[in-house]
Amino acid sequence: MQGSELVLEQVTKSFSGAPAVDAVSLTVRPHEFLTLLGPSGSGKTTILRMVGGFLSPDTGRILIDGVDVSGVPVERRPTAMLFQQLSLWPHLNVSRNVSFGLELRHRPKQEIARRVHELLSVVGLAELGSRLPAQLSGGQQQRVALARALALEPRILLLDEPFSALDTKLRVELRTFVRSLQREVGTTTLLVTHDQEEALELSDRIVVMRDGHVEQVGSPTDIYETPATTFVAEFLGAMNFFTGAASGQQVRLAGDVAVPVDEGVLAAGDRLEMGVRPEDVVLDADAGLPARFTVEEVTSKGHFRALRLRCGALDLRAFVDKGVVVAPGDDVAVRFRKVHLFGSGGGGQVAPEAAAERPVAAPSAMAVRGASGTSGSGSRP
Amino acid sequence: MSETSVSTEVAEAVVGGAGAPGAPAPRARRSRRSAEGGSRGGLAGLLGYLPVAFLLVFGGIPIVFSLLLMFGHLGGPNAAISELGQGEIPAHGIGTLGAITQLFENASYRQDIFATVMVFVVTAAVVLAIAALLTFWHRLRPSKPLAVLQFLAVIPLFIPVVIASFSLWTFWGDRGFTNSLAQLAGWSNGLIFSGRIQGVILAETWVSLPFAVLLLRAGVASLGDSSLDAGRDAGARPFTIARRIMLPQLRRECTVVFCFTAVGALGSFTVPYIVGPSSPVMLGVDAVNTYTAYNQPQQAAVIGFTIFVLAALIGCVYALGSRSRRVGRG
Numbered sequence: 094m095q096g097s098e099l100v101l102e103q104v105t106k107s108f109s110g111a112p113a114v115d116a117v118s119l120t121v122r123p124h125e126f127l128t129l130l131g132p133s134g135s136g137k138t139t140i141l142r143m144v145g146g147f148l149s150p151d152t153g154r155i156l157i158d159g160v161d162v163s164g165v166p167v168e169r170r171p172t173a174m175l176f177q178q179l180s181l182w183p184h185l186n187v188s189r190n191v192s193f194g195l196e197l198r199h200r201p202k203q204e205i206a207r208r209v210h211e212l213l214s215v216v217g218l219a220e221l222g223s224r225l226p227a228q229l230s231g232g233q234q235q236r237v238a239l240a241r242a243l244a245l246e247p248r249i250l251l252l253d254e255p256f257s258a259l260d261t262k263l264r265v266e267l268r269t270f271v272r273s274l275q276r277e278v279g280t281t282t283l284l285v286t287h288d289q290e291e292a293l294e295l296s297d298r299i300v301v302m303r304d305g306h307v308e309q310v311g312s313p314t315d316i317y318e319t320p321a322t323t324f325v326a327e328f329l330g331a332m333n334f335f336t337g338a339a340s341g342q343q344v345r346l347a348g349d350v351a352v353p354v355d356e357g358v359l360a361a362g363d364r365l366e367m368g369v370r371p372e373d374v375v376l377d378a379d380a381g382l383p384a385r386f387t388v389e390e391v392t393s394k395g396h397f398r399a400l401r402l403r404c405g406a407l408d409l410r411a412f413v414d415k416g417v418v419v420a421p422g423d424d425v426a427v428r429f430r431k432v433h434l435f436g437s438g439g440g441g442q443v444a445p446e447a448a449a450e451r452p453v454a455a456p457s458a459m460a461v462r463g464a465s466g467t468s469g470s471g472s473r474p
Numbered sequence: 475m476s477e478t479s480v481s482t483e484v485a486e487a488v489v490g491g492a493g494a495p496g497a498p499a500p501r502a503r504r505s506r507r508s509a510e511g512g513s514r515g516g517l518a519g520l521l522g523y524l525p526v527a528f529l530l531v532f533g534g535i536p537i538v539f540s541l542l543l544m545f546g547h548l549g550g551p552n553a554a555i556s557e558l559g560q561g562e563i564p565a566h567g568i569g570t571l572g573a574i575t576q577l578f579e580n581a582s583y584r585q586d587i588f589a590t591v592m593v594f595v596v597t598a599a600v601v602l603a604i605a606a607l608l609t610f611w612h613r614l615r616p617s618k619p620l621a622v623l624q625f626l627a628v629i630p631l632f633i634p635v636v637i638a639s640f641s642l643w644t645f646w647g648d649r650g651f652t653n654s655l656a657q658l659a660g661w662s663n664g665l666i667f668s669g670r671i672q673g674v675i676l677a678e679t680w681v682s683l684p685f686a687v688l689l690l691r692a693g694v695a696s697l698g699d700s701s702l703d704a705g706r707d708a709g710a711r712p713f714t715i716a717r718r719i720m721l722p723q724l725r726r727e728c729t730v731v732f733c734f735t736a737v738g739a740l741g742s743f744t745v746p747y748i749v750g751p752s753s754p755v756m757l758g759v760d761a762v763n764t765y766t767a768y769n770q771p772q773q774a775a776v777i778g779f780t781i782f783v784l785a786a787l788i789g790c791v792y793a794l795g796s797r798s799r800r801v802g803r804g
Contacts, residue, residue, distance in 0.1 A: 147703060168709045180700035184722040193718075194708035238704070245708065 096124035096281040097158045097171070097248035099144065104153035106139050113139045115305040116153070121249075121283060126275055128284045128292040131302035132328070137285045138253060140302075144283060145251050146170045157248060173247035177254040179234045181226035187213065187237050188222035194245045212240040215274065232263035239271065243278065250275070252284040256291065268295055289329050293317065301325045323366055323435050332368045332433070333409050339363035344434065350384055350407060352432060364437035371399070373430040374411035376419065388423045402427065544775040545569030559771040573772045574779075582753065587780060589671050589754040593746070594739035594784075597678040601735045602728060604679070605686035609694045610720055614702065614712045624687060631684035639748035642677045643668045646749075667749075674750040678739045686731040693727035694720065729795030736788045740781060757781050 099121040106114040114136040121127045129137035142148045144155055146167030155163045162170055181190050188209050195205045213219045216236040218229075226234055235255055242250060252271070256264040272295050275282050286292055292299050293313045301308040301316060301324075309321040320326035323334060337346040344352045344367050352367065386402035386409060393399075398417065402409040402425070409427070419425065539551050546565030548556035556562055563572035577583045608627060612620040630638060645651050646667035656665040667673035697720060705715040721728065746756040755763065757777055765774035 145707065147706070167703075167706045168711060172707075174703070174707050176700035176704060178698055178700045180698065180704040182701060182704070182719055182723070184725075193705075193710075197709045197714065241704070241708070 096279045098123050098156075099249055099281060099283065100154075100156040100159075101140070101144075102154045102156065104140070104143060104150045104155060106136075106143060106148060106151050112305050114143070114150075117305070117307055118153075119300060119307065119310070121281055123281055124279045126272070126282045126284065126295055126297045128286060128296040128299045129302055130286060130289065130292040130299050130328070131308075132287055134304070135302040136305040137287075137302050139305075141174070141251050141253055141283060141285045144249065145172050145174045171248040172251055173242035173245055173249075174251040174253060175235070175238055175242050175255040177257055179226070179231060179238070179258055181234050181237055181241075183226050186223050186225055187218065187229070190226070190237055191241045191244050193241065198245075208244060209240075212244055213237075215243070216240045216270075230263070231259045232267050235259065235267055236270070239274070243280070247280060250280045250282045252282060254286055254288075255284075257286075257288070264291075271295070293329070299329075301328060320368075320433065323368065326368050326433060326435075331371050331410065331412075333371065333374075335367045335369075335407065336437075337365060337367050339365065344432075346407065350404060352429065354432065354434065366435040366437060368433040368435065369409075369429050370431070370433075371410045371412040372397075373432075374402075374409060374413075375428045375430055376400075376411065376413055376417060377426045377428050385424045385426055388419050388421050388425060391419060391421060540775045540778060543772055544573060544779055546572060546772070548772075555771050558769065560769045562770075562772050573776050577773055577776050583760070583777075585754040586757055586760045590740065590757045590781075591784065593671060593674050593678060593756060594736040594788075596675050597682060597739040598732045598736035600675070600679050601682045601686045602732050604683060605690045605731060606716075606721075606728065608687060609690040610716045611712070613694045613697070613720070614715060624691065627687045628684045630680055631688075635681055635744045636748070638681060639677060639745050642673070642680065643749050646673055646676070669749075669751045671751060671754070674746045674756065677745045677749045678735075678742060681742075681745060682735045682738055686735060689731055690724065690727055693724045697723060726796045729792055733788050733792040733795070736791075737785055740784055740788065757784075 099119075101117055101119040103116045103118055104114055105112065105116050113134075117136070117140060119140075129140060131137050139148060143150050146162070146165060146169075150163055153163075154161050157171060181187075182193070185193065191209045191212055192205045195208060200208075209222065210219060213222055216239055218233060218236055218240070221229065221233070226237070229237065235258075238255075255271075256268055259267060268291055284292075284295060296313055298310060299313055299316050300310045303324055309316055309325045311319075316325060317329055320329065320332075323332075326332045327334070335346045337344040337352075339345075340351070342353055342355075344354055344365065346352065346367065384404055386404040386407075388400055389403050390401040391398055393415070394412075396415060397412050398415050398419075400411040400413060400419065402411055411427070413419070542550070543552045543555070546563055546569055548562055548564050563570055563576065605627070608620065608624050612624060643650075646665070647653065648663060648666050648668070650666075650668065652665040652667070653663060656663070667676055701723075702715055702719065705719045710718065741758055742756070743758040743762065747759050747762075750756060750759065757780060761774050761777040761781070764770050764777055
């Protein structure tokens, strides 16, 4: 099966004057699995529906393999969509659902039968061709819908939150299946989701969207490890945020807690936000470290433990190995494996590669006296 | 309900015990409870049987009497009406088909039956077609004009049929608006529908359309967007989507619209009486004329029975069209 290049050039779409997609430019490479990730209202589904032809862009162009398809009606686009809701036609059996598009194209009956059998075999439902959709589970229905979408050999496959109507187990099973199938058939695929886990697991690249524009584009690792903004950082994974100010080679947080950073990264007096992923918080029994946090809450998450720590008015969330023995009330010292520094207001990251482990320094009395002016601190899971 | 009762009894038996002082014996309590349950069940049964009894008394018995009258049993409960009626054919033995034969041998009556069938079949088909066109098309290609048309189609629901019929009679009459326009265009008496069977069909369509539009609109709204989008995505044009995706999914609604419109038209009186011709007439008008004008209750009963048979046929169509599908189209 073929994979095509999809290009969006300055695509804009408004509804009743409110911009849903604001001058978005994007390239999806042939055979790539690209995910549009963002909260509700970020414009990701609007983009998908414009690519599919269900909506027309107000301005801008959509090109598939260099051909402008912006004005091409949906029934003539080389795309196929898998919908969020289970969208099989209930009056047609599984085989007829899959063969519908082929029948419209007047393909020979033998070819249609062979193709339907082939596709149902690919999705593991070859034996269920005569069943009605109502006789299938949700996961099976989405597999049939996938076979139906693939029947027309689309150059671009569009997935509109196709797993959201399924329960957790089915969702995990089906997305693994979809990923392996996509690798096998090689169709360029555009997925829309608000599920970060889904995006991280499936995508070659992720586009994080917010309020109709692209916030960051990159591989799952890049985006997770080097979020461009506080929005991306908190949308993809959990992160603790603290407001601070540069002071020499340190970031001084509220309550005089200080975290050293690389030389030359900061100018003195810079206001910034510091982010620390909970898994980058390392508990250290070494009593020689100056800042000490009190364990307030310990929650088992199965394969790890989530801790809520407090140092004066600083809240810190940490994910530690399930073997780490701590209990509420314990005093611990912490180090940060990695910190992310953002310009004040959540803008661009100013020190994306803060690599070395950073002991958290503070006046020894801080933990007991608390800190004033700590409104900027907090954890956003 | 029964499980709850049982567990309650067990709990009480354990707490109270058989010999607990002051407590009534379990068997006595059980019998009192079963007596209360019995009276509640009796009340529920009475509530269930009341409508049935009502139908039997006020619908079933008159039907039986009419059937007896139709087959020539003029005595007993039919004695009073037979005393006044004319042209009666009495039964000799178990009954006679004389009245039925007499009517069906009459060419005028056969024309009335044909006109009635034509009116309700054509009306039901036209109403279904218009309602489907308005609602399906609006769903596939939403537009202001279609929304306005849908709104206008519902208005007749709030206009009394007798007033509507008279308005249509004058509108389509020889001095009505349509014919005046036709005459202005040099087409003499080209657009007169009043006093014609076509006029009855037009008026029945006008009267029946609101219900059909409302019902189909609700049905169309129940179809998921993704179901229709998937059709477009597979390459289907609007007409194909309507025919192969929407229509099969709305088969029941369409059957209901067709059958209810047909039964409504079949049993209507006001519209054909005011708008329709003097001959042929629809069976409802015919029955009333035969009973009141010609004073022939036995023949009127035969016409009523004919209407009933036609309604039963429509009922069969309804039953076939609304049954659930158990196997998929393959």
